[in-house]
Amino acid sequence: MKASLILLALAGSIYLGDTEKILQTANKNVTTGAAVNVKLLTENELYRKLVEKEYNSLTPENAMKMASLQPREGSFEFSNTTALEDLALNAGKKRIHGHTLIWYRSLPQWVKNWETQALPSGMTRAQKMDSVMSIHIRTVISHYDNPSSIYKDDLGKPLLKSWDVVNEAFDDNGNYRALPEASNQENGGSIWYRTIGKSYIKKAFTYARTTAEKNGDTGLKLFYNDYGHDYSVKKLDSIYKMAMALKQVKVNGKPIIDGIGMQFHININTSVENIKNALIKMKSTGLLIHISELDISLNKAGLPFPTEILAIQKQKYKDVALLYRKYVPANQRWGITLWNVGDQDSWLTYKGSDQVDAACLFDLNYQRKPAFFNFYDGLKLDIPAGY
Ligand code: GLA
Secondary structure, rough: OOOHHHHHHHHHHHHHHHHOOOOOOOOOOEEEEEEOOHHHHHHHHHHHHHHHHHHEEEEEOOOOOOHOOOOOOOOOOOOHHHHHHHHHHOOEEEEEEEEEEEOOOOOHHEEEEEEOOOOOOOOOOOHHHHHHHHHHHHHHHHHOOOOOOOOOOOOOEEOOOEEEEEEEOOOOOEEEEEOOOOOOOOOOHHHHHHHHHHHHHHHHHHHHHHHHHHHOOOOOOEEEHHHHHHHOOHHHHHHHHHHHHHHHHOOOOEEEEEEEEEOEEOOOOOOOOHHHHHHHHHHHOOOOEEEEEEEEEEEOOOOOEEEEEEHHHHHHHHHHHHHHHHHHHHHEEEEEEOOOEOOOOOOOEOOOOEEEOOOOOOOOOEEEEEEHHHHHHHHHHHOOOOO
16 A cells, blocks of 8 residues: 555656646647546546646536536536645646537436427427526526636636537437437437427527626637547538538627537547548638547557557647648647547446556556657657648
């Protein structure tokens, strides 16, 4: 026990002594963030120090999803995000990216119940769900906009600068997710689409923009976030068309959408060509582009990982950073957010079944992996010919 504690302290001090290469200062034109687990922030010092040190943008992994923020109808719980806000405030005023207001997953049970239960008199199901959506969006945005909140930057603006307003509205064929409730998991359907219809997306963005404007939060950036841009051209096209249509809708003369989140849960077989094409297409919307959930799966569970596979992953991390810088102009970059900090907290690691995928930049002990240094180089070094 004692020996392992000493080892841990030693590992920590070696790590903390290495001040040379830090992601958040690699490139002033690429904000670098991570999806952060608030429980680990309060319980694991090594994790917290690493988050403080490496990133200048924080996305709560789960703490701002609907099931966390409104577990019972009308009863909002914001206390789970305080640790994240404290860190953002006290470690150099980091940016917070809100994730996510309207999604078909991470819904509290009471929302699902509204698909079938008896409605308040005089209300259609579409009206009820529209009202659920509107109340959620207005209340949550206003909470983080609160003028008396201490979580402000040097200009007195909220540290939370952006929201994923709608997450994953399309399936891999580029159709709106619409399957019935029974299949409402991985590739399932959206209760919002089924009850309100496709106008739910425009409505959600309109509620978000109207609320922010009313609160004087005129700089709040509103994103549509999804995955699959790299492997489904149909989905890419649907997202493009929807984004272009939303751009035409204005509140106070301002488009209701500001940006596209490209999750990039990619893997070692994702080609440079596909990443490049996806970036070029999304950039052509003229909107901000956020690589919002980057991780690179090895498609392989369990140690040890073959060196050739790790070498491909390392190179791909560098490719993503270089391609982002090459194809997305600096004024359209919202940054790159890594999904999870290390293999230890990665969603691809399942503790029960011992599955470790090793998709992240930090290992199971939060030490930097070779991929970290390649990604850093991709953020910093000149872009070689051939990209
Ligand atoms: C999606 C969601 C994220 C997270 C990941 C991994 O990409 O947007 O919030 O849940 O899946 O689980």
